[in-house]
Amino acid sequence: MSLPRAKNLVTNLSNSYWVDVAEDYMRRASLLVETGAGLILVAAIASGDVSYSLSSHPHALALGLNYLGGSGRAPVAAWRDVLKNGAVRPATNLPAPPQWVQQNRVVSCW
Numbered sequence: 001m002s003l004p005r006a007k008n009l010v011t012n013l014s015n016s017y018w019v020d021v022a023e024d025y026m027r028r029a030s031l032l033v034e035t036g037a038g039l040i041l042v043a044a045i046a047s048g049d050v051s052y053s054l055s056s057h058p059h060a061l062a063l064g065l066n067y068l069g070g071s072g073r074a075p076v077a078a079w080r081d082v083l084k085n086g087a088v089r090p091a092t093n094l095p096a097p098p099q100w101v102q103q104n105r106v107v108s109c110w
Contacts, residue, residue, distance in 0.1 A: 004072025048078030055094035
């Protein structure tokens, strides 16, 4: 079982949501290990097949996965090329988060 690849990065989910999805998947696969947001990001990068962004790291994961299952591009075995060539898919740059000025200082919305 794996998650279909999404056309766009999913940026509206918390790190804890992605951790819960990963732990649920591993529990169903009888893999009793703990995980964290950093490990999920490393797995996405190493897959060679998942779009990702480091723009909000470590505060939020932005991954090109259809977290609800459903439709999307099927995964491919790009991880083999990552191991063979050592080259990973480059990160996608996200636009800067919105900001506002509060008493002469810039404050991020995130």
